[in-house]
Every structure is written in C-alpha cells, then in structure tokens.
Amino acid sequence: MAVSLSTGLLILRLVAGLTLAAHGAQKLFGWFGGSGVKGTLQMQGRLGFKPAPLWAGMAILGEFGGGLSVAFGFLTPLGAAGMFGAMFMAVVKGHWKNGFWNSKRGIEFPLQLLAAGVAIGITGPGNYSLDALFGIALPEVLLFVILALAALLVDIIGLLISRGAAVAPAAVKPNTNPS
Secondary structure, three states: OOOOHHHHHHHHHHHHHHHHHHHHHHHOOOHHHHOHHHHHHHHHOOOOOOHHHHHHHHHHHHHHHHHHHHHHOOHHHHHHHHHHHHHHHHHHHHHHHOOOOOOOOOOOOHHHHHHHHHHHHOOOOOOOOOOHHOOOOOOOHHHHHHHHHHHHHHHHHHHHOOOOOOOOOOOOOOOOOOO
C-alpha cells in the first residue's frame, strides 16, 4: 500500500476512531461531560430499549470499543462494524427526526462517523496499524460486511423493541379558554 494511502488511513482512523471512543467514554466513565453508565442506562430506558443494561452495553461497546479498535487499527473489521452499528442506531433513533444539520442535533455528525467506519471497513486499516504490525490478516472486506450486516440486524431488532417509545416531550397544557 502506498505511503500516502496508509498515512491518509491513519489520519482518518485516529480522528474518527478517537472521536467515537470519546463519545463512548462519556457513556462509560462520565468523562468529557458525559453521564456515565448510570445516565446511559437511564437514556436507554427512556428510549424504550429493554433490557436497558444490554442496550447500554452495546452502545458503549460500539462507541468506545469500536472507536479504539478503529483508531489503533486492531481487529479493524470488528471495530469498523461496531462503529457502523452504533452510528446507524444513533442516526435512526436519535438524530433522523431533527434533519441534517448538527446545529439542530441532526444526522450530520453521526453520519460522518458512520461513513468513516464503512470506508475503513472496506479499505482496511493501512500499513500503519496494529493489524499490520502483528501480521493479522483477516478477510477484511468479507468479514466487515458480515459483521456490519449482523450489527444492522441487531439495530433493527432494537428499533423494533423500542418502537413507540421516545423521550417524552414537555407536557402541553390543554387550552381551556373558550373563545
């Protein structure tokens, strides 16, 4: 692989992977202004995911674990699929209803991370990765596609389980003033 391609993949992996891992650290440790495990469990429950600990664990694993895996280029197809699964769920469950722009909590940001995960899953980690250093030669594209499809299936199950549940909007007082 050419030096420039491996360097570009390294930069993409580090930025996208560490960004996602930081979001996972918010959910796991409460770092960077996050809510920690307790808040993550509550959020999963409010969103209708049952059992909440299972879904919270998958969100944390996809974000923190997937992000670190991608950043370091270690078991890259697994990390990239975790990144894809976590961001697909974030787009559909949390951001789609808000439109595109991140300023309105839209899909712009999670879509970028989803696309980075897919791109890395398809191209592989490049030569500057732990996979290359340790000689881990996985069938990258095939394995990524299989794992991404499995993540998508899990996401669909989660969306069906949580269907109809959403964070309750502020109570609207009925208009009792006859006009």
